[in-house]
Amino acid sequence: MRCLVFAGSRGIGKAIANKLTEISKKTFALSSKDCDTSKISNVDNIVAKYKNLDVIVLNTGGPPAKDFKNIKYNDWVKYFNQLFLFFVLFLQRVSINKNGYIFLISSLHVKEPNEKLILSNAYRIALVSVLKSLSIILRKKNISVINIAPGPTNTDRLNKLLKNNKSNIKALVKNLGVNNIPEATEIAEFVKLVVQKKLNSLNGQTVGFDMGINKFIF
Numbered sequence: 407m408r409c410l411v412f413a414g415s416r417g418i419g420k421a422i423a424n425k426l427t428e429i430s431k432k433t434f435a436l437s438s439k440d441c442d443t444s445k446i447s448n449v450d451n452i453v454a455k456y457k458n459l460d461v462i463v464l465n466t467g468g469p470p471a472k473d474f475k476n477i478k479y480n481d482w483v484k485y486f487n488q489l490f491l492f493f494v495l496f497l498q499r500v501s502i503n504k505n506g507y508i509f510l511i512s513s514l515h516v517k518e519p520n521e522k523l524i525l526s527n528a529y530r531i532a533l534v535s536v537l538k539s540l541s542i543i544l545r546k547k548n549i550s551v552i553n554i555a556p557g558p559t560n561t562d563r564l565n566k567l568l569k570n571n572k573s574n575i576k577a578l579v580k581n582l583g584v585n586n587i588p589e590a591t592e593i594a595e596f597v598k599l600v601v602q603k604k605l606n607s608l609n610g611q612t613v614g615f616d617m618g619i620n621k622f623i624f
Contacts, residue, residue: 458503
């Protein structure tokens with residue numbers, strides 16, 4: 407079994423890569439240095455290097471929070487490439503084996519957009535829409551497409567946003583009305599379980615890991 411994890415050197419991506427390594431020695435974890443998804447020219451290189459994949463984890467860093475009026479043209483272009491176009495072109499060109507899996511690591515805001523995360527909202531929601539269509543197209547090959555929508559997760563990125571300040575972390579936990587911030591390993595264990603147990607009933611679904619923060623029923 408061959409697995410490819412984008413942004414697999416840190417945070418949720420690293421946790422997933424580590425868990426997949428437990429069931430497949432042919433797990434490849436790409437860092438942003440290995441593959442900058444904002445550069446479309448990297449698509450063909452990655453497709454040529456990683457062929458006949460069984461598990462693909464689409465993952466990338468998120469854009470900064472910006473007020474709508476402050477988003478520049480270059481911001482729109484960069485994150486269109488990084489969050490959307492790169493992965494769409496990659497999926498068009500890559501070879502995925504029958505009975506395979508495509509996981510997207512998106513955000514809880516694909517269901518409940520945040521007004522400060524407009525760049526992320528726009529392109530992540532667009533990619534989820536494409537993947538929903540792919541879940542119908544690829545089920546003929548028994549390939550499952552699953553969107554994972556995490557809420558706040560204990561990663562370096564979150565700690566950086568909170569300036570590694572324990573008071574800020576406690577304030578976030580209190581504000582969210584939860585007892586703690588979950589670890590990235592919870593998501594990783596889920597991905598491992600789905601692949602190891604060959605589950606396919608989740609094809610086309612968005613699975614939230616948000617501790618119930620999201621108020622939508624579906």
